[in-house]
Amino acid sequence: MLIRFSNMTNVVSFKIPPELKKRMKEIDINWSGEIRKFIKTKIREYRKKALEEINAMLSNLSGAEKGTAEKYVREDRDSD
Numbered sequence: 741m742l743i744r745f746s747n748m749t750n751v752v753s754f755k756i757p758p759e760l761k762k763r764m765k766e767i768d769i770n771w772s773g774e775i776r777k778f779i780k781t782k783i784r785e786y787r788k789k790a791l792e793e794i795n796a797m798l799s800n801l802s803g804a805e806k807g808t809a810e811k812y813v814r815e816d817r818d819s820d
Contacts, residue, residue: 748756764771
């Protein structure tokens with residue numbers, strides 16, 4: 741029996757000015773880890789904002805009148 745675990749990652753690259761790269765090398769920081777955390781935080785913030793906007797839109801919608809679902813089901817059954 742063969743069990744394989746794959747931890748594939750994607751590479752994302754971007755360009756920065758040489759001076760910035762030089763300054764980064766002067767500081768003992770795991771830049772890859774910091775950038776991953778930054779991206780995760782930004783995604784979380786974006787999704788939270790999107791959900792808040794959706795919730796605001798949904799709260800502005802009025803509910804269906806009582807019996808609407810039954811009415812549509814009957815119409816659908818009667819159309820056959």
